[in-house]
Amino acid sequence: MLDLDKQAPVRAPQDRSPASGRSALLATGWARLLLGLLLPAALVLAWQLSTAAGLFSVVQLPPPAMVFEAAVDLLQRGELARHVAISTQRVLLGFAFGAALGLAFGALVGLSKVADVLLAPTIGALRAVPSLAWVPLLILWMKIGEDSKVTLIMIGAFFPVFTTVSLALRHVDKNLVEAGRAFGLKGLKLLTTVQLPAVVPSVFSGLRLALAQAWLFLVAAELIASSMGLGFLLTDSQNNGRTDRLLLAIVLLAVIGKITDAVLGIAEKWAVKRWA
Amino acid sequence: MTAVLSPGHAPARSARPGDAGSAALPVAFQGLRRTFGTGASAHTVLRDVDFEVRAGEVLAILGPSGCGKSTLLRATAGLDTPCAGSVTIGETPVAGIDSRCAVAFQEPRLLPWHTLQANIAIGLPKGTSAREGKAKVARLLELVGLAKFAKHRPREVSGGMAQRASLARALARNPAVLLLDEPFGALDALTRIKMQDLLLDVHRAEPTTVLLVTHDVDEALQLADRIIVLGKEPGREGDGATIIRTVEVPGPRPRDRGSAELARMRSSLLESLGVDGH
Known part of the structure; x- marks a missing residue:
C-alpha cells in the first residue's frame, strides 16, 4: 500500500575516506599517543642538553638522570609507592564524595526554582572562597588527618559538577520534557x-573538570599539613634542597593526573555515544 | 503493511485481537479563553471557544499562525490550563495531563538515546504488561512501516520515519482522543501525502476522535469530517481568536484530490484565512 520503507535512512557518514591520509593517521589511537609524547620527549631532551651544557647549577635544575635516580631510590625504600598511593586515595575519595554531592545539589537547583532561589546565592558565594582559605578552618575543625584533606578535595570537586549539572538541567530541551509529560x-x-x-x-x-580540580586541591591540602603524599614530598624536598625529588613530584602529579583524566575521558566517550 | 491493513477496506476492530482500544470520546469546549501575561502586557489568544467534537470524527483546526490552534490542542491534552471555560472529554472535564489523550507534535520529539522501539513504548498506557506492551509496539512498528528500524536511534532515520515513530508512540496509548499538532508540517510534500494516507488507514482501523491542527487547507480537506477555522472576528481584532467558521467536508475518504467541489471549498476556506482564494 505505502512504500514507506523505500525512504533511505539518513546515517551520519563515517568520514574516513582513504584520500584524507593525514586525518586517518591522526584518528588511530596509537598514532595519537605517540604524537602526543613527541613534545614531552623534546622537553626531556632540552632538559638533558641544557644541564649537560652547564647552563644551570645542579640545585637549580638537576639532570633527568638524577631525577630518575631519586625515583629509584624512593621506590626501593618503599616511600614512593606510599606517597603515590595515599595521594591517589585522597583524590579519589574526595572526588567521589564531592561529585556525588555536586550531582545531588546540581539536580536540586537545576530542577526546582525554589531550591535555585534559596541555594544558588550561597553556593555561588562559597565557590568564590579560594581553596587555601579553607585549610586553617578545616584543620581547626578536623585536626590534621585524612578527614580534613579529603574534605578540602571534596570542596574542590563539588563545584564543577554542581555548576555543569544545574546549568545543563535548566537547558534540557523543553519540547522533550513536554512530550514526556504528555505521555x-x-x-x-x-x-x-x-x-x-x-x-x-x-x-x-x-x-572531568572536578577531577582536575581534585588534584589541585590535593596539593593545597598536602602542602600545608601532612606527613605523606606528593604534596608533602614537594614541601619536604624544598626544605631539604632536594630539587631532584621536587621535580619528581611534579612529573608524577602531571602523569597521574593525566592518566586519571584519560580514564574518565574514555568513560565520557562511551557515555556521549550512548546518550547523546 | 498490507498484511495489517488491506487497502480500501476498513478492517474490523476485531481484526486486532488483544487490542483493548479505548472507545472514541466526544470533546466539548465551553467558553474557552486563554490569555498570556498579565496587566498591560496581557494578550488574549483564544476567547469564547464553544464547540463539540463528535466521538470518532476527524476535526481539522485551521487558522493563521499565532491564532491559538496549538493552544486549543494543548488545553485538550491538559498541557495548558485555560483562563476561563473548560474542556470536557466524554463526561469528565480535563484537569491536568489527561491520559485519555495522546499527542503527536509538530516535531517528532523522540528521546535520542532510545531506539524507535523504546520510544514508542513510552506511549503505552500505565499498567500495560511487558509482554502485551512488546507485542503492541511490534504491531505499531509494522503499522507505520518501521519494523526493520525498530532498533535504530531517531538520529539514524529520516525525518519522515521519526515522525511516523512519533505517531506510533501516540497510538500506543490507545487514545480516546488523538491530538495532532501539525504533525506533517515539516515533511516534504511526498512524505506528507504518505503520512496522510497512513493516518486515514489508522483511523479506519481504530476510529478514535482526532483533532488535527494544520495550516494546510488541502490537508484539512483530505482528512477531516469537519473543519473549524480560528481567527479574529471583524471589528474585534484586538481580542483573541475564536471559531469564525465551521465546515462539513462532504464525501467519504480517501477523497479525490482533484475534485471540483473540494477546489471550491478550498478557495472559500483560503478566503476565510485572509488569502485571496481565486
Missing part, C-alpha cells in the same frame, strides 16, 4: 527517563 511521566520517572539522560554528556564534562 504521563512526572517527578522521579520524568527525571530518570528524560532529564538525567539528556544531561549525561554535560555531567561527564563536569566530572
